[in-house]
Amino acid sequence: MSLPTLVVLGDQLSRTHGPLARLGPEDARILMVESRALLHGLPHHAQKVTAFLSAMRHLARDLREDGYEVHYRRLDHPDADDFGTALTAHLTAVGGEAWWTRPRDDGVEAELRAGADAAGAPIHTFEDEGWIVPDAVFDAWAEGRTTLKMETFYRHVRRWSGVLMDDDGEPVGGRWNYDAANRAGPPRDRTPPTRPTHPPDALTREVQADVAAHLPHAWGAPEPFGWPVTRADALEVLDAFLRDRFVDFGRYQDAMVSGERTLWHSTLSVPLNLGLLHPREVVDAALAHAERVGTRPPDGEDDADAATADAATADAAAVPLNALEGFVRQVLGWREFLHHVYRTRSATLRAANVLDAHAPLPPAYWGAPTDLHCLATTIAGLEATGYAHHIERLMVTGNVAQLLGVDPTALLDWFTATHVDALDWVMVPNVLAMSQYADGGGLTTKPYAAGANYLHKQSDACAACRFDPKKREGEDACPITAWYWAFVDRHQERFTTNHRMRMIVAGWRKRDADARAAILARAEATRAAFLAGEL
Numbered sequence: 001m002s003l004p005t006l007v008v009l010g011d012q013l014s015r016t017h018g019p020l021a022r023l024g025p026e027d028a029r030i031l032m033v034e035s036r037a038l039l040h041g042l043p044h045h046a047q048k049v050t051a052f053l054s055a056m057r058h059l060a061r062d063l064r065e066d067g068y069e070v071h072y073r074r075l076d077h078p079d080a081d082d083f084g085t086a087l088t089a090h091l092t093a094v095g096g097e098a099w100w101t102r103p104r105d106d107g108v109e110a111e112l113r114a115g116a117d118a119a120g121a122p123i124h125t126f127e128d129e130g131w132i133v134p135d136a137v138f139d140a141w142a143e144g145r146t147t148l149k150m151e152t153f154y155r156h157v158r159r160w161s162g163v164l165m166d167d168d169g170e171p172v173g174g175r176w177n178y179d180a181a182n183r184a185g186p187p188r189d190r191t192p193p194t195r196p197t198h199p200p201d202a203l204t205r206e207v208q209a210d211v212a213a214h215l216p217h218a219w220g221a222p223e224p225f226g227w228p229v230t231r232a233d234a235l236e237v238l239d240a241f242l243r244d245r246f247v248d249f250g251r252y253q254d255a256m257v258s259g260e261r262t263l264w265h266s267t268l269s270v271p272l273n274l275g276l277l278h279p280r281e282v283v284d285a286a287l288a289h290a291e292r293v294g295t296r297p298p299d300g301e302d303d304a305d306a307a308t309a310d311a312a313t314a315d316a317a318a319v320p321l322n323a324l325e326g327f328v329r330q331v332l333g334w335r336e337f338l339h340h341v342y343r344t345r346s347a348t349l350r351a352a353n354v355l356d357a358h359a360p361l362p363p364a365y366w367g368a369p370t371d372l373h374c375l376a377t378t379i380a381g382l383e384a385t386g387y388a389h390h391i392e393r394l395m396v397t398g399n400v401a402q403l404l405g406v407d408p409t410a411l412l413d414w415f416t417a418t419h420v421d422a423l424d425w426v427m428v429p430n431v432l433a434m435s436q437y438a439d440g441g442g443l444t445t446k447p448y449a450a451g452a453n454y455l456h457k458q459s460d461a462c463a464a465c466r467f468d469p470k471k472r473e474g475e476d477a478c479p480i481t482a483w484y485w486a487f488v489d490r491h492q493e494r495f496t497t498n499h500r501m502r503m504i505v506a507g508w509r510k511r512d513a514d515a516r517a518a519i520l521a522r523a524e525a526t527r528a529a530f531l532a533g534e535l
């Protein structure tokens, strides 16, 4: 009898969990496909494509070395049009059942089913073991709720998992959330430690050559490439983060520094999204590290009396509670939450556009010159590496697009193409719901919208910008502030019903009518110029 074929997708590259942790070469043959439909659809960043394909080819090589029969369809293979076509051709040739782990992104399961059906092959699917929170736990929590808030889910999961909980069932340190300590602006007195990079080996070089030959319209610089593509690389990224940057992860989580790409962020989204790390092992590693080196009070709340020179030195390696809790919240909270939101609500989210936003994506997003220095530096960094950190995504590229009323789907495509860690399951809720408020607040209590004041506080970009973040009027007033007020004005009816926006709308309405008209006129003129690539 013919062996079954296990399809291994590019975001399921794990041998520590899932079917590859259990099945040996004698149990199944392997099929891996570099789907042209996926790769050609958008001008994906060259480093994003390289990271995914290189990680796939590395896994295929390792499996072959371990005796598996691996059928690998490179992007120039005649059968690699899409997953379904490749699977039909493969099964027609070798027979046997089709096996796969439940895919994360919409559409893939249907493609695989159609492919197996066309070959008349029986199908067996495995549950996706790459998550911490089982579907049933989320579904029971979500049942009957009209809005889903991450903070409520996160507290539920903290209790359910026991992570960062005291023996008496209270959150460690007495609070669920230390975010107030995680909002420092750019540091004046320190530079972030360097992070490990993984220069291309021969296999990655081959991928780079294929990307250059077959995807000439890929966006972004292919070099220098340093993303992790193996399990060993991934573990090194995790270790280096915990060793070098974890202590200041919380404090500078919302800071933006021109020319500094990753600051104290972990860059773990890439190996996590490839499947090279399990989120539970990341959380456990963070907890174990904190246990080993000790924890200290949240930044800004140290007990001054206890801070003798010796204690301060001994304490320097200890992880502040705001960094520990903040990191756990990102992985156990946000990442798990948005996965389940996508799993249960992606179709509704994808269709949502309650703010009726239809403007095209501004040319600056693809690298056209712009005078908005915060945006220019974010895009330049993205172009060079495929990476922007969370606050750049949310409060620079996401914020500016939202204020201008850019079509959420156009923005979704742009985010998907340009970010090295982009997958549909994580982009749809982050871009459409969290960043663009396209669902009208199903996941957030208010839109993440801000004018130049916020950007000036969190970033050093305004200092080198031709616009002045403090001015409200005049040719050198930052247009982002005018766009912010035009956004509030445009949606004032909706926002008066939101308890966190009501006061802002009331403040706007109280302003002198001439002042409001001047701001709106400036917003419209600068918006038109920006959308035309002239600002």
Ligand code: FAD
Residues within 6 Å of the ligand: 264, 265, 266, 267, 268, 269, 270, 272, 273, 327, 330, 331, 334, 335, 338, 388, 389, 390, 391, 393, 394, 398, 415, 419, 421, 422, 423, 426, 427, 430, 431, 434, 435
């Ligand atoms: P850190 O700041 O070091 O955070 C640690 C980890 O927490 C991340 O690696 C990630 O796995 C997880 N995490 C934190 N926030 C989120 C979140 N909102 N959603 C999911 N996971 C989270 N994340 C992606 O993985 N892929 C994307 O395509 C993506 N697109 C985004 C688009 C927008 C508009 C926004 C606002 C956020 C997006 N995020 C995305 C979430 C988050 O910005 C990235 O996970 C993070 O910036 C990756 O960098 P890091 O690994 O250094 O993260």
